[in-house]
Amino acid sequence: MDKFVPYQARYAVLPVENVDTDQIIPARFLKTTNKAGLGDSLFADWRYDNDGNPNPDFVLNQPFAKGVEVLVAGNNFGCGSSREHAPWALQGFGFKAVLSTYFADIFQNNALKNGVLPIVIPENVYNYLVEEDAKNPGHATVSVDLENQSITLPDGESINFPIEPFAKYCVLNGVDQLGFLASADADVSQFETARAPRVNTMGLI
Amino acid sequence: MSSAPQTLFEKIWNRHMVRPETPLTPAILYIDLHLVHEVTSPQAFSELRQRGLNVRRPEQTIATMDHSTPTTPRDANGIIPVQDVQAQAQLTQLETNCRDFGIPLFALGTENQGIVHVIGPEQGLTQPGMTIVCGDSHTSTHGAFGALAFGIGTSEVGHVLATQCLLQSKPKTMEIRVNGRLTPGVSAKDIILAIIAKIGVGGGTGYVVEYTGEAIRALSMEERMTICNMSIEGGARAGLIAPDDVTFNYIKGRPRAPQGADWDAAVADWSTLKTDPGAKYDAVVELDANTLVPMITYGTNPGMGMAITATVPTVSDMHDDQSKAGLEKALKYMDLQQGQSLLGKKVDVVFIGSCTNSRISDLRLAAEVFKNRKVADGVRVMVVPGSQQVKKQAEQEGLADIFRQAGAEWREAGCSMCIAMNGDQLSPGQYAVSTSNRNFEGRQGKGGRTFLASPLTAAASAIKGVVSDPREILS
Numbered sequence: 001m002d003k004f005v006p007y008q009a010r011y012a013v014l015p016v017e018n019v020d021t022d023q024i025i026p027a028r029f030l031k032t033t034n035k036a037g038l039g040d041s042l043f044a045d046w047r048y049d050n051d052g053n054p055n056p057d058f059v060l061n062q063p064f065a066k067g068v069e070v071l072v073a074g075n076n077f078g079c080g081s082s083r084e085h086a087p088w089a090l091q092g093f094g095f096k097a098v099l100s101t102y103f104a105d106i107f108q109n110n111a112l113k114n115g116v117l118p119i120v121i122p123e124n125v126y127n128y129l130v131e132e133d134a135k136n137p138g139h140a141t142v143s144v145d146l147e148n149q150s151i152t153l154p155d156g157e158s159i160n161f162p163i164e165p166f167a168k169y170c171v172l173n174g175v176d177q178l179g180f181l182a183s184a185d186a187d188v189s190q191f192e193t194a195r196a197p198r199v200n201t202m203g204l205i
Numbered sequence: 206m207s208s209a210p211q212t213l214f215e216k217i218w219n220r221h222m223v224r225p226e227t228p229l230t231p232a233i234l235y236i237d238l239h240l241v242h243e244v245t246s247p248q249a250f251s252e253l254r255q256r257g258l259n260v261r262r263p264e265q266t267i268a269t270m271d272h273s274t275p276t277t278p279r280d281a282n283g284i285i286p287v288q289d290v291q292a293q294a295q296l297t298q299l300e301t302n303c304r305d306f307g308i309p310l311f312a313l314g315t316e317n318q319g320i321v322h323v324i325g326p327e328q329g330l331t332q333p334g335m336t337i338v339c340g341d342s343h344t345s346t347h348g349a350f351g352a353l354a355f356g357i358g359t360s361e362v363g364h365v366l367a368t369q370c371l372l373q374s375k376p377k378t379m380e381i382r383v384n385g386r387l388t389p390g391v392s393a394k395d396i397i398l399a400i401i402a403k404i405g406v407g408g409g410t411g412y413v414v415e416y417t418g419e420a421i422r423a424l425s426m427e428e429r430m431t432i433c434n435m436s437i438e439g440g441a442r443a444g445l446i447a448p449d450d451v452t453f454n455y456i457k458g459r460p461r462a463p464q465g466a467d468w469d470a471a472v473a474d475w476s477t478l479k480t481d482p483g484a485k486y487d488a489v490v491e492l493d494a495n496t497l498v499p500m501i502t503y504g505t506n507p508g509m510g511m512a513i514t515a516t517v518p519t520v521s522d523m524h525d526d527q528s529k530a531g532l533e534k535a536l537k538y539m540d541l542q543q544g545q546s547l548l549g550k551k552v553d554v555v556f557i558g559s560c561t562n563s564r565i566s567d568l569r570l571a572a573e574v575f576k577n578r579k580v581a582d583g584v585r586v587m588v589v590p591g592s593q594q595v596k597k598q599a600e601q602e603g604l605a606d607i608f609r610q611a612g613a614e615w616r617e618a619g620c621s622m623c624i625a626m627n628g629d630q631l632s633p634g635q636y637a638v639s640t641s642n643r644n645f646e647g648r649q650g651k652g653g654r655t656f657l658a659s660p661l662t663a664a665a666s667a668i669k670g671v672v673s674d675p676r677e678i679l680s
Contacts, residue, residue, distance in 0.1 A: 015527075015530070016530070016531070016534065017527040017528070017530070017531045018406055018407070018506050018508075018531060020506065020643075020645045022643065022645040022646070022647060022648050023645065023646060023647075026647055026651070027272075027624045027625060027626040027648075028625065028626045030244050030245075030272070030273075030626060031244075031273050031289070031291040031292050031294075031295050031626060032247075032291070032295070033247035033248070033251075033294065033295055033298045034247070034248060034251065035248060045646060045647045045651055050633060050651065050652070074527055074531075075407070075527055076406060076407040076410075076440075079406050079407065079440065079506070080342065080437075080643065080645060081341070081342045081356075081643075082245065082340055082341055082342040082344075082356035082357060082358055083244075083245065083358075083359075084245070084248075084340075084358035084359040084360060085359075102407055102410070104407065104410060104440060105410050105411060105440065105442050106342060106356055106357070106358060106437075106442065109357075109358060109361070110358035110359075110360065113358065113360040113361070114360070164231070164374060165228065165229050165230075166229060166230045166231055166372070169229075176360070177360070177364065177372055178252075178256075178360075178363060178364055178367060178368075180230070180372070181233065181364055181367070181368045181370055181371075181372060182258075182367065182368060184223065184224060184233050184368070184370070185368070187223050187224055187233065188223055188233075188235070188261075188368060188369065188370055191223045191235055192235075192369075197237070197262070197264070197265060198237040198238065198265075198332065198334075198335050199237065199238055199265065199330050199332065199335070199461050200264050200265075200461070201238075201263075201264055201265060201266060201267040201308075201309050201330065201461075202263075202264045202309055203309075204267070204309060204311075204317060204328055204460060204461070205309055205310070205311065205315065205316075205317065
């Protein structure tokens with residue numbers, strides 16, 4: 001994971017609530033054993049028709065969608081399955097952050113592990129971003145500053161957003177959480193010594 | 206040890222604390238059992254290889270094949286053929302990963318293979334007071350035994366493989382108390398669909414739910430699994446039910462259940478796993494089972510559910526603009542009208558299976574309806590057992606014959622049409638009554654339309670060829 005660098009980016013609006021992970025990346029694209037190419041299947045069932053041609057009405061098929069790096073989406077984004085393919089697909093398309101009034105738990109966890117920021121915004125800010133975009137779709141920008149936990153809106157106003165301190169540290173510094181867990185090895189060994197394993201999976205086959 | 210009253214969740218959480226939470230870092234939580242399947246694990250194993258890491262506790266890890274596997278009949282050699290090249294590659298990769306890292310694997314078609322949330326309890330691996338994770342959101346199923354069980358992403362699968370631990374912030378707790386008793390024709394699936402309709406698909410986000418109350422106590426172990434399975438559809442990563450004699454009787458004698466003196470000690474310990482009087486939950490929700498009727502979903506998320514006797518809500522029933530737009534979008538996809546009844550709506554497919562409703566008791570319920578009856582003309586019915594063990598038992602009990610004689614397909618074990626990544630899927634525009642857990646757009650096949658319901662409702666709809674109230678058939 002790369003270190004986080006503050007950025008200003010254009011955004012696309014997906015004004016739909018409860019966007020589930022089956023929409024973000026349908027299950028039939030999960031038969032892969034790596035992360036490559038998932039961006040092409042992001043929102044596949046909304047983005048392409050039954051023959052695989054781009055659906056001209058879908059936001060990511062508009063000319064302005066090329067190069068957008070922020071997605072503004074309706075309430076409870078990322079509900080449904082635990083597939084990490086969802087943030088991989090968003091990242092594969094080029095998204096660095098998703099702005100919504102609410103995120104599903106597992107999606108939020110998965111996104112942070114990949115440096116895709118799930119940024120919780122108040123409803124009035126969501127409405128403002130949607131309205132601002134409607135004036136000239138895909139042109140308005142937001143700036144994201146993780147160090148200060150702030151986003152700057154198209155009108156120049158800055159607002160703060162919450163993030164867990166540890167996730168923030170990891171994304172800012174481009175370090176992943178496995179390293180931290182591995183550094184607790186002595187504690188884990190001590191825990192295991194003090195307590196017999198609960199089950200043994202060997203020999204059932 | 207603190208003497209303050211604790212919830213069941215807090216007891217399990219505290220028992221697994223390797224390092225407590227600090228203002229700057231999450232807690233390090235020890236994981237007792239890690240379940241692995243082919244879809245969410247390959248990239249985690251790649252990560253381990255890149256870093257030169259081993260699996261810390263292969264003997265606390267078990268793998269199965271379920272999501273991308275076909276459920277079509279075996280060939281002359283008893284092999285389940287995999288036609289899909291990409292799925293085959295994924296299954297082969299899991300075999301390689303399990304061999305290289307020493308993890309036991311229930312490979313496709315072998316004696317104990319099945320859906321990951323069916324095999325854990327079946328083998329007695331799922332036990333009260335444990336922490337259980339899997340790269341699958343329906344891991345909440347195992348909470349029915351009073352285990353803290355939740356779904357994780359692939360990065361976290363890598364964390365658990367390498368360290369047997371997870372970084373976790375302490376969630377909040379919610380009690381969902383289900384009072385009263387179910388009436389005939391109403392089942393566990395209807396309870397959980399009613400709960401999700403009440404709290405919404407995001408209502409449980411950030412919480413671990415504990416299901417309590419008379420109606421929950423009265424449920425069998427497999428019914429409790431149906432309830433906990435769909436906790437995630439209400440946004441809660443984990444659902445819990447305090448273990449009791451129902452739990453102990455279900456575990457006793459299973460391959461990995463404690464034996465002899467160990468059994469007695471285990472039951473004594475498990476009996477302490479309940480919420481203390483006076484312990485506080487962060488939120489409480491109540492539901493009355495007495496007045497509950499069979500439930501069905503009309504929309505494109507599991508929160509869009511209603512009594513089967515009710516009518517689809519109207520936009521004017523919705524409180525805010527996003528919900529109004531959400532309902533309109535859902536009804537457009539489902540090609541349904543506001544205010545219409547679903548009873549009598551023609552169905553094309555009935556799917557009985559998935560980690561929600563594919564256990565032997567689910568199949569017995571369905572068979573009760575199918576017995577001496579025929580599937581309506583023009584309806585395709587798929588009955589997919591949750592595991593090879595369930596399949597064997599259903600065949601021994603004569604259930605498979607009942608399904609076949611009724612005109613239903615009796616298939617090999619797997620996730621099947623719940624996830625539509627294995628060849629089992631709806632065609633665009635088709636309507637299905639499904640015992641699975643998700644009615645998202647395209648979940649059961651691009652353009653397919655799903656009505657979620659209980660096995661009884663699904664079977665009754667199969668017989669009538671239209672969405673039907675099972676109480677009419679059973680009476």
